[in-house]
Amino acid sequence: MIRVRRGLEVSNVGYPQLMEVMRFQITSRREFERLRACDPATLTDLERAARFLYLQRLAFGGQLGGVFGVAPDQSARFSLAKIGPLLDAAHTRLDGVVFENLPWQEVLARYDGPQALFYLDPPYWGGEDDYGKGLFDRSQFSELAERLGRIEGAFVLSINDRPEIRDLFGAFVIEEVRLTYSASKTGATAARELIIANREVRVGLV
Template sequence: MYPTISVAPTRPVAAYLGGKRNLAKRLCAIIDGHEHRNYVEPFVGMGGIFLRRSRRPTAEVINDLSGDVANLFRVVRRHYQPFIDEMDGLHACRAEFDRQMQLDPAALTDIERAVRFLYLQRLAFGGKVHGRTFGVSRGVGSRFNVARLRADLRALSQRLESVIIEQLDYAAILRRYDARETLFYLDPPYEGTEGYGIEFGPDEYRRLAEMLAGIAGDFIMSINDTPLVREAFARFAIEEVSTTWTVAQTAGKKVTELIIRNRRR
C-alpha cells in the first residue's frame, strides 16, 4: 500500500475548454481510490481534476504542451506576490480584453505572460484558448476580480509546491514517467472539437491507444463518446457515464462520456 497525504481540494483559477467540473467528483473518487505512488497528468489544462483530488501520493507530475499553461503554473508557484502585483489595476472590459489579445506573449516577461493568459481565460467565452471572444452574461458579475482571485491563487501556489511541472508532448511524458506504481490520468482533446490550439486527429487517438497498451502503469482516461474513440480504445475497459456540457451560463446539454481504464490491480 503506497502512502498518500490528505490535501484540500482547490478550484481551477480559470475555465478551460474541456474542463471536467461536472465529472470531477466521480473521477476524483476513482483516482483517490486507486493505489499508486506516482500521479501523472499529460493533459492537465487548468487542473480541473488535478486540483479537485483529496489525496496526494509521493510524486505528482502535471504537463501541458501549452507554454501559457506551464508558465502560469510555474509563475504562480514561484512568484505569487509579483504575479498579484502585476494583476492589480486590471479590470474586466472589452477594450482591455482586445488590448491583451493584441499583445505578443513572446515579447512579455514570464509574469506578464502569466497575467495575460489568466486575464484572457477568465473572460473568454467558453474557456477557449484559440479564437477567444469577450464573454459576458446578463445578470452575472465580472469573472475577473483580483480581490476574489487572491485566495484561489494563494491556494494554487501552495498546492503546487512539490509538483513537477512539464511542457512536453504527451508521448514523452508517458515514456519518461511510466512505472508499475504510476497512475496516469488523461484528458486529451475531445474528438471532433476545436479550440484547444493543437492538432489531434484520428491517427493521434490510435497512437495514444498503442502507447497506453504498452505501459507498465495504470491509466484512467475521460473522453467524449464517438465511434472513433470506441474503435481506437476498444481493447480497454470502457464505462459510459452521463454528464452535462455547459458553456458560460447557458442551459446544459446532456451527453454521454467515456471513462476508459486498463486497471490491472
C-alpha cells in the same frame, strides 16, 4: 512562483510582482479586446502572465481566444480579491508537483511502472486541433491505444463518445458517462463521454 513559458524559455515570475501588475486592472470589454489582440511576444513575462489570467477569467467559458463573457445577474469574474486566494491555493496544492513539457509518448515511457497511474485527457475525436494546431493528429489515437496496452501501470482516459473511439480502445474497460455541457452559447446541452481504463472503474457521474 508562477512558471510562464516564453518561446522555449521558462522564467519564474514572482507572485507579489504579478499582483502589482494587475493591481489597477478593471473589467472592461474594450480592455479585453485590446489584450486579446495584443501580441504576447511584445510583453514582459509579468505582463504575459497578467494578460493570460485576465483573458482566461473573462472569456466565455474560460476559453482563451473566446469572446468577452459577462452576465447581467453575475459580478465580473476578474477580481483581484478573488484571484489572490485562487493563486495562493493553487500554489499550495501544487507544491512538490513536477511539471513536464514532453510529448505524451515520452511521459509514458519515463514514468511507467507498477505503481504508476496515468490520467489522459487527449483532444476530442473531431477536435484534434483544440489544444493547438498540429500538436495531436487523429493518427495518434491508435498509437495511444497501442502504447497504453503495453504499460505496467494503470491509466484512466476521458474522451467523447464516438464509434471510432470505442473501436480503437475496445480492448479496455469502457464506461459511458452522461453529463451536461454548460459552457455553450446555446445553453446547456446533454452529452456523452467515455471513461476508459485498464482496470475496473466505478463512475459516479450522472
